[in-house]
Amino acid sequence: MHALANTALLERLVSVSDEKVDPDADVVARFCAGERGAFDLLVRRHQQGVWRLARRYTKHDADAADVTQLVFVKAFNALVGFRGAATVRSWLYRITINAALTWVRDHKRELASEIPEDALVEAAAAETAIAAGQEAGRLRAAIAQLPPKQKLVLELRVFDDLAFKEVAELADCSENTAKVNFHYAVKRLRELLGDREGSDV
Amino acid sequence: MSELDENDDKLVAKLRALPSEGTEPDWNQLAQRIHASLPSEVHRPWWRTLLQPRWLAPILAGAVGLGALVVIETRSTEKSVPHEVAMLHDASVEDSAHTDETDDVALDTPTSADMLLWLDGAEVAIDSAAEDVLDVDDLLLGQSTERAEGLMTTDDSWVDGLDDADVAALDQWLDQQTAKKKKG
Numbered sequence: 208m209h210a211l212a213n214t215a216l217l218e219r220l221v222s223v224s225d226e227k228v229d230p231d232a233d234v235v236a237r238f239c240a241g242e243r244g245a246f247d248l249l250v251r252r253h254q255q256g257v258w259r260l261a262r263r264y265t266k267h268d269a270d271a272a273d274v275t276q277l278v279f280v281k282a283f284n285a286l287v288g289f290r291g292a293a294t295v296r297s298w299l300y301r302i303t304i305n306a307a308l309t310w311v312r313d314h315k316r317e318l319a320s321e322i323p324e325d326a327l328v329e330a331a332a333a334e335t336a337i338a339a340g341q342e343a344g345r346l347r348a349a350i351a352q353l354p355p356k357q358k359l360v361l362e363l364r365v366f367d368d369l370a371f372k373e374v375a376e377l378a379d380c381s382e383n384t385a386k387v388n389f390h391y392a393v394k395r396l397r398e399l400l401g402d403r404e405g406s407d408v
Numbered sequence: 409m410s411e412l413d414e415n416d417d418k419l420v421a422k423l424r425a426l427p428s429e430g431t432e433p434d435w436n437q438l439a440q441r442i443h444a445s446l447p448s449e450v451h452r453p454w455w456r457t458l459l460q461p462r463w464l465a466p467i468l469a470g471a472v473g474l475g476a477l478v479v480i481e482t483r484s485t486e487k488s489v490p491h492e493v494a495m496l497h498d499a500s501v502e503d504s505a506h507t508d509e510t511d512d513v514a515l516d517t518p519t520s521a522d523m524l525l526w527l528d529g530a531e532v533a534i535d536s537a538a539e540d541v542l543d544v545d546d547l548l549l550g551q552s553t554e555r556a557e558g559l560m561t562t563d564d565s566w567v568d569g570l571d572d573a574d575v576a577a578l579d580q581w582l583d584q585q586t587a588k589k590k591k592g
Contacts, residue, residue: 241450250442254435259428268430272438279442287452343426350423365423393416400419 231295239287246286250279253296256367257303263362264307274310278303297373300363304377349399357392360385 231252237245257278262271281302289298350358356378363374364385375385412420524531570578 238450239452241452243448243450246446246450247439247443250439251435254438254442255432258433258438262428262430268433271430272433272441275438276442276445280445283446284451287450346423346426347429361423365420366426366428368424390412393412393419396423397415397419 229291229294229296232291235286235289235291235295246279246283249282249295249299253299254279256296257299260300260303260367261307261310263366264304264311270310270314274303274306277310278306281306293376294373297369297376300367300369300373300377345400346396349396352399353392353395356380357388357395360388361392361396364389 231249234245234248238249254275258271258275261274261278262268265271265274278299282299285302289295293301350361353361359378360374363369363377364371369377371382371385371389374389375382378385378388380388524533526532
């Protein structure tokens, strides 16, 4: 009897802990009340994550910085209309993905004529990198070969450390679909890496 | 779908430990650059100003007052409509009663506003506005009218041909016309 009650209590605790309060909510409230400086705090909290996310799309450091700046300018103008349906972080990341995709589309021709900074890591050099045993390059090359949805979900979950709920919002799918995609992405990565990861580690 | 096993978890941990791509910028410098590109003041839409507590009470009071006015106005309009209809109904009854008293010949005259007449073989609708001009009663007098119409000639010799009944009918018609003109 006690065991059942304890289980129910634990389940309730887990469900409560899953619904975390947005840590940026108070900053947004201060900004909406007219406090301009509150936005600087948001920039300092999230610029690193925004830059990294943008960098994965643009493949250039400077371009990622430009996209980051653009993202925060857009966020500044739109934050008063932010309703709090998602966390501020996932809202910023949504803006980042859209801005980065637009940037890539607008600069497609320039990108095609240039050699990307991490060209060696990309698909063509993947096998070389794997053969050379470069650990980081080998892993990144394997990630680059994942289907787009699985790649997006894996990167958001692993590199951006987002909850599955936030991943689902950004990937335009349900939370369960995001979990399934993540699961298949990991399994696929192990296949691509020759299933050596577990034994290597 | 099976759960991730231990090897999967190790792979995920390895991925998490990967250094970020590219060379990260100077974060302070980037923050300053972003700060410089933003407006100096927060742009707030006008309606957000109205949502402040100090404005809520007057706005709510105004909305309630306006709503009450609309309700009162709607109810007074609903009440006034049957009264007007009743007045119109009474007036039409009075008119028909008046016609019965003064004009026995016009009993068969249609009471609707529009009347149909055959003119030159065509059906013509004439509304009540044209009654004064056309003197519709004269056209709808029936047998008496037909007799009266016989008088509308330039030759006066027809008078000699009238019998007593015709003269009586003519006298009656003239009396009616005179009475109508006096009233009109």
